[in-house]
Amino acid sequence: MADARQYFDLPSPFAMKRGGTLRGAHLSYETWGTLSAARDNAVLILTGLSPSAHAARNDIDDTPGWWEDIVGPGKALDTNRWFVICVNSLGSCKGSTGPASSNPETGELYRLDFPELTLEDIGNSAFELARGLGIERLAALVGCSMGGMAALGYLIHHPGAARAHVSVSTAPQARPFAIAIRSLQREAIRLDRNWNEGCYDEQHYPEIGISLARKLGVITYRSAIEWSGRFGRIRLEPEKREEEPFGAEFQIESYLNAHARRFVHAFDPNCYLYLSRASDWFDISEYAEGNVRAALSRIKLQRALVIGVETDILFPLEQQQEIAEGLRAGGASVDFVGLDSPQGHDAFLVDTERFGAAIGAFMASL
DSSP states (O other), X not given: OOOOOEEEEOOSSEEOTTSOEESSOEEEEEEESOOOTTSOOEEEEEOOSSOOSOOSOOSSOOSOOXXXXXXXXXXXXXXXXXXXXXXXXXXXXXXXXXXXXXXXXXXSBOGGGSOOOOHHHHHHHHHHHHHHTXXXXXXXXXXXXXXXXXXXXXXXXXTTSEEEEEEESOOSBOOHHHHHHHHHHHHHHXXXXXXXXXXXXXXXXXXXXXXXXXXXXXXXXXOHHHHHHHHTTXXXXXXXXXXXXXXXXXXXXXXXXXXXXXXXXXXXXXHHHHHHHHHHXXXXXGGGTTOHHHHHHTOOOSEEEEEEETTOSSSOHHHHHHHHHHHHHTTOEEEEEEEOOTTGGGHHHHOHXXXXXXXXXXXXXX
């Protein structure tokens, strides 16, 4: 299957928030629909931690994307009307420059020589992409999970850069529970002896560490309600149980093992560390002397949709309410939608019927 990714060269040098610069860096992105002559129908999507820019199938790549039910003709992000851009985050390993990329100054992989990464850097790089495509003002900026925080960084650094914002299952700052989980994920990677302070290769790869990190993540992406409903206490058939002492015995364990196996070599561990830490560092209140609401009120939008779910333990619904209230205080007309989906944080990826209905209705009203 052909690769639909396109590449945008960032300004060189590209300055990072916490110091340092990138030279010769680029972003990977994909597009759907047609940019209008007035360049006023662009919708930019910022993703969660691990997705690529392939949000949906297109004419070049017919494989289903991570938001297949949301992006496309007649769907919530209707590509008959909107020119949709999905960008792979700076710092990722899905085509954009990150720790797994070659440093043009040394010819070696960046690894831990990559500059300290923030979600504001991700937002600023996406802004450069939009500007590079000749888009002075987005019709809407969509941010999901980690991408929702990066979107807030984008908006507060670039006033007037978007008419509307769709905030999906995100937060204005990392809270202790989310920080604790991500800290354990990073520790699992760092304590794997094959991590070797970032200097690993395919023969000496921190497979155990990234596997444990992924399992921890998957546990928190869904809710206890769903785990009980899907798996209960169902045990594996005897022939499917692991023979080693204390090996997998329950279906939920087998499910986590399968998820981890698919992820281990699909996402670079150093990139995971950088993006995870950037999520912990993000705090919109930095822009208003520690006041979240005041910082959010400095973001100027015409319209906003803030949507989340009651069972999300990583980005609790009350944090979505914080965002809605703050944006409203800044003068935006804000729609707030709190869903009772049992799927937890991952609901925006799997409960697409309800998320799609809310997003579609909002976009149709713009």
